[in-house]
Amino acid sequence: MYIGVDYYPEQWPKERWTEDVRLMKELGVNVVRLAEFGWQLMEPEEGVYDFSLYDEAIELLTKNGIQVVLGTPTATPPAWMIEKYPEILPVDQNGTVISFGARRHYTVNSEVYRDFSAKIVEKMAKRYGQHESIIGWQTDNEYGHEKSDRSYGNVDQKAFQTWLKEKYQTLDTLNEAWGTVFWSQTYTAWTQIPVPRKVFQEHNPSLLLDFDRFCADAYTSYNKLQTDLLRKHIRSEQWITHNFVYTGQAINQWDMAKDLDFISFDNYPVWGGLPEPIAPAAIAHQHDLCRSSKDGKGFWVMEELSGAQGWSSIGYLPRPGHIKLWTYQAIARGAEAIVYFRWRAARFGTEEFCHGVLDHDGKPKRKYREVKEVIDSLSVFGDDWIASEYKADVAVYYDVENAWAWGIQPQSNAFDYKHEFLRFYSPAHRMNALTDIVTKESNLDGYKVLVVPVYFLTDPLVNEKITRFAKDGGTVILSYRAGVKEQNNFVVEDTLPGALRELAGVEINEYESLQLGQNNSVEGVQGSVSGVNSVASIWCDLVEPTTAEVLAEYRSCFYEKTAAITKNKFGKGTVYYVGTALENEIMDALYADIFKDAGVTIMSSSGEEVEAVTRTAEDGSVFLSVVNHSTENKGSLTLPEGTWVDPVSEEVVKGELSLEPLAAHVFRSR
Template structure:
């Protein structure tokens, strides 16, 4: 297994390198990522390449027995490039040019920038494509991050118009599918179509969705440019990856991943401005997205938080135990390598307060010792652990286009796509029921339950597959606002939930957006939720059951006893519809009953205790992770004797897990 650090030799005196590398050797790492922000070091002026610093850095790293991952430096175009080619700069949605001074200051639609990218990547690949210490490449850095996913410059406008012309072929087709007759928006020339800069009201939702698709495809092409350039020169043994960000960007990571050997991810459970880490379920969701991006293939965490993070604001200081906990959680859910960000906190520049394994004084202390303990603990079992499979019984549907449609029309000021996805992911996570995050190309039959949250923008092919899945015995959980739009972001002319009304056995004649501090109340009237009560936020679908059974109703003077949660038999399967943003305790009870009905494995634990199972032919593995910063908890172990994979200690029955405790238990299989 690879465990390493992100290092910036160009930011430190050469006489410090040896000290750093000795400390890394004592730490126990085996890989170092470098160069992803080093364009001005390698090409100080156009066409004049100077690889001496990178040559010396790789030689020094190699001398200590470490492997190297090289980053292509295209996330930080140098000052000379911007001065000479200012048209590569992106523009915001007001049309203001984003200037030089930070990073990601380019538009992927600039042909000039594409050529300059190809040149620097080609020169790097020629020089290091056969280097014995270089095991792989990271292209660019965090595509689309910091709002760089969408650009509105004149270059982008022309590229968008060309993209639309290729997609629709005729303006008649575009006008029809976008409904441009509304507000006299009919286009008679491709050149009339704008990029969606700020207007008095809001742009056509169909235009906005296509713009997001265009932006995503533009990044795919830009990534492919780098990958194809590298492939011409690098050895077959060298991999190509990219470190993704999963935060609702106009990026299609799954499509981009087709050109990569595997994907990578930057894992920051807490960041500047956050008083506390995000929830365990929120971290788990991101890891599950990584695993799903390449259809279950393992991934690298190319940046794993190792200290308090922030730029102008500094976030929460990870407590003793957090680094091991987050490392173990990542590997449990599919990470095959961990690279800690960063080796040492920078003394200058924007990331001065991104603290690393070492702080500004460069002296090893608690965090260094904690990472060393993590690496030591993994010796002897990590390779077998990461080669084992992650069984999954639940499929959680996620489509970035649905996310984009919600960003265009959130409909409630309480709505946040990730937050609402988590509303329907977290109950399964709390019950330790394992799942995969899936797209519409997944084989649904492998799952006992499929959860389809806030399915606003629908895809007909996926609708049909859901119908077949349920008819053949599957179970689906829908949420409010299901079935509203088609793929062109046009509202259905069928009674809601549109094409899925028969499947759910309901109709929705009225609904309400809950804004500000408004909320409703829902009471359980049947099944596992009978007698329970919950507040309802964000949205209320007032459901008219047809063939569905009512499980919960609203408590409201105007809509008293209207259905809020229903259950419908369809063919051999079952469909649940949750019409409001009800709270986790009620959803968890509902999920538990669904899991029991479907014979799905789940385990109830104390809040903030996470269990993750993995299986190989030789052994079963159980990760026990306590995210509670205040208290230890008891965990009832599955039947049999379990061995702590790190210490060899035996456990049966009930395990005491301390606050921020993390361990991996192993049970060998009998053959």
């Protein structure tokens, strides 16, 4: 297994490099990532290339048995390029050109920038593509991060118009697909079509969704430009990846992943001014996204937080034990390599308060010792743990285009797509049921439960898959606002939930959008939710059963006693409809009943802070990873039947497992 650090030799005197490498070897590091921000050093002036600094750093690392991942440096075009070719700069929605001075200051729609990118990538590939100790490549860095995914300049407008012409062929087809008769927006020439810069009201939602698709396709093709060039010159054993981040960008990770050998991502459970880490389920969901992007293939964490992070505002200091816990959590959910960010905190530049394994003084202290403990513990497993099989009972549907559609029309100021997705994902996480993220291209065979959260923008292929899954005996959980939109972002003409109406056995003839501070209430009237009360927020579908039975009702407003949760038999399966945003207690009660009936394997634990994941080794034995995310409270887990051994401590456990705060263990069945 690869365990490493992100290293920036260009930021330190060469006299320090030898000591850095000595400490890395002592730590047990076997890989480093280099060079993703080094364009100015590699090409100090146009057409003049100098790789001497990285040659020297790579030689020192590899001579000491440390292998290298190289990043292409295209996230940071140098100052000379901007001065001479300012047209590569991106433009925001207000028409303001984004200045040089940070990073990601380019638009992928600039042919000038693509040409420069191709040249530097090819020069790097020719120089290092046959190097035996360079094991792989990372393209660019965090595509689309920091709102760099969408650009609204003249070059982007021309590219958008070309993209639309290729998609629709004729203006008549586009005008019909967008409904441009509304507000007299009919286009009579391709050159009339804008990029969605600031307007007095709001742009056509169909245009906005296509613009997001266009932006994603532009980044996918830009990435393919790099991967194609690399593959021409690198040896077959060298792989190519990209380190994604999950901040709502117009990036289609699944499309881009087709051109990568595997994906990577940057795991920051806490950053900037956050007072505490994000919810354990939110971290787990990101790992599930990674694993699911290549049909279950393992991924790399190319940046794993090791110290307090921030630019002008510094975030929460990870507590003793967090490094091990987040490492174990990532590996349990599919990570095959962990690269800690960063080796040493920089003394200058925007990221000088992004703390690393070493702090500014370069001395090994607590975090260094913690990483050492993690690396030593992982050596006990060899590659057995990462090679074991992760097999989920529960599939959770995700479509990036659905997320974009919600971003365009959230309909309530209380709505946040990621939060609502997690509302329906988290009960499975709290019960330690194994989950996969599935998309429109996924095969649903073998899953017992399919969760389809806030399925606003529908797809006929997905509708058919959901229907067949239920008909064949699967259990489906639908939520409010299911079935509302068609692929062109038009509202469906059918009574809601549209194409899913018969499947759910309900009709939605009215609904209410609840804004911040507005609530209703719901009470369970049947089954496991009977007598359980919950605040209802964000949205209320007034659910009218046709063939479904009522499990919960609203308790206030004129629609008091109207159904809020229903259950419908469909074919050999069962379909649940949750018509509002509910609290954890009632959601957990509902999911407990669903999982019991569907035969989903769960593990009982004390609270949502305890997370357990099982994986099956080739010899049939089972790895059980258990972590307690709480920094203050002990936790417990009812272990699966049998005897479990901690290969690191050789401790034998069975029955009820007690967990200290921030405890992280891996057990193997015996």
